[in-house]
Amino acid sequence: MLASCRAEGSQADIHPIRDAAVAWKDGVIKWVGPESRVPAQYHSQQIYSAGGCVVVPGLVDCHTHLGFGGWRADEFEQRLRGVSYLEIARAGGGINRTVAQTREASDETLLDHCLQKIGAMIRLGVTTVECKTGYGLSEESEMQMLRVYRRLRERQPADVAVTFLGAHVVPPEFESARGAYIDLLCDTLIPVIAEQHLAEFCDVFVEDTAFSIQEARTILETGQKYGLGSKLHVDQLRDGAGASLAAEMKAVSADHLEYTSEAGIAALAEAGVVGVCLPLATLYLGQQPMPARKFVEAGVPIAVATDFNPGSAPSYDLPLAMMLSCTMNGLTPAEALKGATLFAARAIGRESVAGSIEEGKRADMAVLDVKDINDWMYHFRPNMCVGTYIRGLPIA
Ligand code: NIG
Ligand code: FE
Numbered sequence: 001m002l003a004s005c006r007a008e009g010s011q012a013d014i015h016p017i018r019d020a021a022v023a024w025k026d027g028v029i030k031w032v033g034p035e036s037r038v039p040a041q042y043h044s045q046q047i048y049s050a051g052g053c054v055v056v057p058g059l060v061d062c063h064t065h066l067g068f069g070g071w072r073a074d075e076f077e078q079r080l081r082g083v084s085y086l087e088i089a090r091a092g093g094g095i096n097r098t099v100a101q102t103r104e105a106s107d108e109t110l111l112d113h114c115l116q117k118i119g120a121m122i123r124l125g126v127t128t129v130e131c132k133t134g135y136g137l138s139e140e141s142e143m144q145m146l147r148v149y150r151r152l153r154e155r156q157p158a159d160v161a162v163t164f165l166g167a168h169v170v171p172p173e174f175e176s177a178r179g180a181y182i183d184l185l186c187d188t189l190i191p192v193i194a195e196q197h198l199a200e201f202c203d204v205f206v207e208d209t210a211f212s213i214q215e216a217r218t219i220l221e222t223g224q225k226y227g228l229g230s231k232l233h234v235d236q237l238r239d240g241a242g243a244s245l246a247a248e249m250k251a252v253s254a255d256h257l258e259y260t261s262e263a264g265i266a267a268l269a270e271a272g273v274v275g276v277c278l279p280l281a282t283l284y285l286g287q288q289p290m291p292a293r294k295f296v297e298a299g300v301p302i303a304v305a306t307d308f309n310p311g312s313a314p315s316y317d318l319p320l321a322m323m324l325s326c327t328m329n330g331l332t333p334a335e336a337l338k339g340a341t342l343f344a345a346r347a348i349g350r351e352s353v354a355g356s357i358e359e360g361k362r363a364d365m366a367v368l369d370v371k372d373i374n375d376w377m378y379h380f381r382p383n384m385c386v387g388t389y390i391r392g393l394p395i396a
Pocket of ligand 2: 063065233307
């Protein structure tokens with residue numbers, strides 16, 4: 001069985017084809033359909049067999065904080081002992097602690113970390129990864145991470161979409177001068193990043209310990225002026241009206257959404273913004289799960305991603321996040337699959353090239369040793385991916 005995951009229909013429509021075949025040339029899909037109807041011109045070409053396994057589009061992890069220095073396992077223990085994520089952040093831990101460790105890391109250390117993690121993701125069936133900055137938070141350190149991501153794009157086969165998250169939190173040296181930090185983002189960093197084509201998107205963390213709605217609007221408007229698409233971290237720890245801002249700004253995605261109001265959900269549906277469900281972060285922080293089913297019923301396309309980072313989601317296992325989006329957020333396995341493929345591609349502006357097995361798209365596919373999609377998510381095992389194809393080449 002092959003799940004093509006074309007856009008038509010609802011979140012649950014993954015458009016399966018039995019006994020399927022795919023033909024591609026130069027990494028681009030030319031034909032997909034039942035094996036019995038493969039056009040004659042493709043008969044004598046090189047053939048790869050999926051050995052009766054299930055084939056899905058290469059998975060798209062549309063929300064990661066891939067590049068960072070150091071881990072925070074001690075904070076994991078502190079939270080288990082009852083100290084909250086925000087209390088840890090206010091006491092100098094959390095994001096700012098990773099900022100300190102990232103600023104100390106060399107280009108090579110950061111690149112090695114990214115290459116190692118992305119290699120492991122590819123073995124899970126992931127072929128496209130969004131990578132955010134946001135642990136540098138100074139001109140020097142943000143630019144360093146962006147340059148590392150540029151090398152990462154060249155050094156391994158997965159597609160990498162880069163998001164500038166200079167507005168993750170206000171770094172300590174600007175604590176009493178937040179306006180000056182926002183000026184640094186808007187007047188210096190965004191223009192330079194856009195000019196050097198170092199990022200495609202601009203993201204802001206809207207939260208009490210991070211940025212306000214008005215600050216986020218200013219930063220995203222500047223990003224848009226310089227051609228960067230908008231993404232937002234919103235309503236993660238409380239309803240901060242961030243979903244409505246995402247709709248107003250015509251963001252490509254609004255991510256987290258644990259506490260989004262009914263009005264926020266309606267606004268996302270109306271504006272066609274993809275809602276990104278991040279169950280690993282919800283699970284690790286013990287938050288209330290984002291009601292994904294409610295979003296789907298309201299007409300919001302829901303993507304599923306890992307949010308891989310050293311604090312709230314220290315795992316890059318996208319199939320695990322998909323399984324949790326079923327058990328915690330109420331998606332069906334088919335809906336989770338469309339969320340980690342087509343809608344995830346939409347959330348990073350890649351829908352025309354990735355996210356489904358269709359003519360004209362990249363031949364990015366994952367081969368799974370499972371009976372069907374329900375079996376994959378239900379009988380959850382360490383890694384059921386037995387083959388990852390990127391631009392038509394078997395990679396793992
Ligand atoms: O997406 N919410 C903000 N940022 C990350 C967490 C970052 C961290 O804890 O280091 C997130 O959950
Ligand atoms: Fe995040």
